[in-house]
Amino acid sequence: MDASTANAGADGYLGDPRWPVAERVADAVRRRFPADVLAVAVHGPLAHGDDDGGGNGELGLLVVTYRPGAGPPAATRRVDGVLVDLTVAGADDYLARARTITSLWPLTADRFVTTRPLHDPTGWLRALRDEHLGRLARARPAEFSTAARRAWYRGSAAHARAARLAEWYETDQALLMLGEARLAAASVSGLLSRTYFRDPGDAVRRTGLAGADMTEVGAVLARQAEELAARGRPVDGTVDDLLDG
Numbered sequence: 001m002d003a004s005t006a007n008a009g010a011d012g013y014l015g016d017p018r019w020p021v022a023e024r025v026a027d028a029v030r031r032r033f034p035a036d037v038l039a040v041a042v043h044g045p046l047a048h049g050d051d052d053g054g055g056n057g058e059l060g061l062l063v064v065t066y067r068p069g070a071g072p073p074a075a076t077r078r079v080d081g082v083l084v085d086l087t088v089a090g091a092d093d094y095l096a097r098a099r100t101i102t103s104l105w106p107l108t109a110d111r112f113v114t115t116r117p118l119h120d121p122t123g124w125l126r127a128l129r130d131e132h133l134g135r136l137a138r139a140r141p142a143e144f145s146t147a148a149r150r151a152w153y154r155g156s157a158a159h160a161r162a163a164r165l166a167e168w169y170e171t172d173q174a175l176l177m178l179g180e181a182r183l184a185a186a187s188v189s190g191l192l193s194r195t196y197f198r199d200p201g202d203a204v205r206r207t208g209l210a211g212a213d214m215t216e217v218g219a220v221l222a223r224q225a226e227e228l229a230a231r232g233r234p235v236d237g238t239v240d241d242l243l244d245g
Helices: 003-011 018-032 091-098 105-113 124-138 141-167 171-193 200-206 214-230 239-243
Strands: 037-043 059-065 075-079 082-090 115-119
Touching (some): 018 059, 018 075, 018 082, 037 124, 105 124, 105 200, 115 124, 141 214
Parallel strands (some): 059 082
Antiparallel strands (some): 075 082
């Protein structure tokens, strides 16, 4: 265990079983792939240092390699009762993701901004954060509006599907689709306000959509459609509009 690993565990919750597991995974990765691993970090709610999961939440780990395809495979396993989600990415590829604004930006940006290093001898994780924040500073409003529009289409389709399933009394499937519509609408809100979230649950809570029913989600999507139109392009268009992008 190096100094950064010890500090990460010391700063975490005492007794939280996820930190020892994180340290063991980081040590094992460095031992098995010593020439491939550039950095290892914790991301997600635990990385914020105020996670209320009580040790029962998921452990998100990022392994950054010098080149794509190196290091361990990405995987999800339960280790000593802790669900570990292991993301593995080449350094250049991950930096490219940090420079890209997509419709999922509100749900992915936290991984670029908030990490807890378990192994980062070159300070690469700080460079990742700076790269992402620099990209946001350079982003034009139209980029966020375009991404929000794509998220809105996803939410609108999920909401329409949920409504049809409810009419057919397919209650379980309708609830699943309504959940997708809530999350997409939350993503639209995040994109329009340049706000990112820790995870999907945080997204729907902070946007007031966690308990929204079919009618309420529909009303939110309708308001968002008006705002997107006010920002320069309505969500509805002609065939020519479609082909012109």
